[in-house]
Amino acid sequence: MAEKKPIKITETILRDAHQSLIATRMTTEQMMPIVDKLDKVGYHSVECWGGATFDASLRFLKEDPWDRLRKFRDGFKNTKLQMLFRGQNILGYRPYGDDVVEYFVQKSVANGIDIIRIFDCLNDLRNLKTAVKAANKEKAHAQVALSYTLGDAYTLEYWVGKAKEIEEMGADSICIKDMAGLLLPYRATELVTALKEATSLPIQLHTHYTSGVASMTYLKAVEAGVDVIDTAMSPFALGTSQPATEVMVETFKGTPYDTGFDQKLLSEIADYFRPIRDHALESGLLNPKNLGVNIKTLLYQVPGGMLSNLTSQLKEQGAEDKYYDVLEEVPRVRKDLGEPPLVTPSSQIVGTQAVFNVLMGERYKMATKETKDILKGKYGEAVRPFNEDVKKKCLGDEINDCITCRPADLIPDELETLENEMKQWEQQDEDVLTYALFPQVAVDYFKYRQAQQTKMDETIADTKNGSYPV
Incomplete structure (x- = not known):
């Protein structure tokens, strides 16, 4: 054995x-x-x-x-x-x-x-x-x-x-x-x-x-x-x-x-x-539907979550009949953008650009901000060079903004700034990190948390005063 x-x-x-x-x-x-x-x-x-x-x-x-x-x-x-x-x-x-x-x-x-x-x-x-x-x-x-x-x-x-x-x-x-x-x-x-x-x-x-x-x-x-x-x-x-x-x-x-x-x-x-x-x-x-087998994943190399995303984008535009056109466009866009793996956020970037390319009737007539950022190197280095014609068409004068360094080398330290921005909400050290990741969602949560605590404090006070039913 x-x-x-x-x-x-x-x-x-x-x-x-x-x-x-x-x-x-x-x-x-x-x-x-x-x-x-x-x-x-x-x-x-x-x-x-x-x-x-x-x-x-x-x-x-x-x-x-x-x-x-x-x-x-x-x-x-x-x-x-x-x-x-x-x-x-x-x-x-x-x-x-x-x-x-x-x-x-x-x-x-x-x-x-x-x-x-x-x-x-x-x-x-x-x-x-x-x-x-x-x-x-x-x-x-x-x-x-x-x-x-x-x-x-x-x-x-x-x-x-x-x-x-x-x-x-x-x-x-x-x-x-x-x-x-x-x-x-x-x-x-x-x-x-x-x-x-x-x-x-x-x-x-x-x-x-x-x-x-x-x-x-x-x-x-x-x-x-x-x-x-x-x-x-x-x-x-x-x-x-x-x-x-x-x-x-x-x-x-x-x-x-x-x-x-x-x-x-x-x-x-x-x-x-x-x-x-x-x-x-x-x-x-x-x-x-999420419990079944989706063989299109192997045919188009598109993750399940991305497929449902594409469907909803086309539904919003009343263009569900373009579904297969978009699926065929995804591998082409992926190749233009250096053949990245399709995972968050590259899957969303490639998928959305494929939808635009099909609906506009002209490839890259409109490039999303994220497509431009990938082409500028702001997400990092892709495994393959970008399509130069696509790069010129999408970036135009912005072609001089391209970088080859590690993107984070251009981001200054930001913890202190973030702490100053959210000081009024801070109850634990970790709150600044919650705010850093999702500023608006974090503030909404902090407000909710504060309201819950106020409610609880009032309940405790009422109980102590004997005015709260036990």
Whole structure:
């Protein structure tokens, strides 16, 4: 029998699973009662923070994301907590000064994060170095994620070269981040084998079930020596989420990769989440379409979330009949813009520009601000040169604004300015970071928080005065 090498599992139910299926709407109150059981499973880690959870907590749930993290840290006694971090963009949509990135990492670790998965939409490693150094300094585990995609430029040599650079950067592990479910089973064998030969770092694989191949991809990757896979408890698995935890556990049972997890315990956890899933289906929060297989993902290399985005943009313009024209335009725009992986925010930039190109009847008659910024180098360096004709047409006189340096080198320290702007709302150190990422949403939340506290103070005062009914 082969050497025993149990596969490690990162559970995504508290972050990516509900982000992918119900727009990150699970509340802290819904999650906390099951934390004790999740903590007993024996996971490598539980991904519970970062990504869109920060924005959604504030904007839609009126919750403090920092408070959620502290509650998780208190509840998980034996399990490492993991987050997703967008490189220099942190959890927002623009690049921040190095001082904000460093402070955010420091506070994430202080509040309970053990593993930080850091990625960049162009795989420009310069955009990750500040976050990696900060994680090293805080003694957290710095995992660098490669945004996986397909295209002429993305050869095995490309991925191996990136992996070697990541090791030299001081990262603790590498994640293959397959956000669109494009990695096919036998490709996974090749890729994992090549990365394991090129680097001594542990390799983790993250994929989505969108195209229908993810479980088979995990099987081949595990056989090829991958160290960790990301799965989701079955009520929030499959579709645009990850393969189901229980299925992968059962798959490797009695093999050298056996996790040793208790299926009875996993079944109790699934029973807890099932009514939450059923309620999301009844309320319309969970669209049944998100649970199916979308083979267009493989045909057009467009992630599931991007497909629904394109549909809604065309619907607004009354141009739904142009759907396939736009799908065919996406790869062309992507090539013009240096063939970037399609992940936040590059997926939105490419998709929106493709819609404009089709609706205007002339390519690049109108270029969005974000398209111009990519062409100027403000998002970093793409894997391929930009289309020079497109660049001239879109930028015109602005062509002199192009940069080749790391974009954040041009951003001055901004923490002090941000602190001065939001001083009146500050109740904890972390509030300045909340404000830095989402200024307007943060202020709305701070006002809400203040109103709630005033209400509570009045209730306590009434009780003390004897005028409040007990």
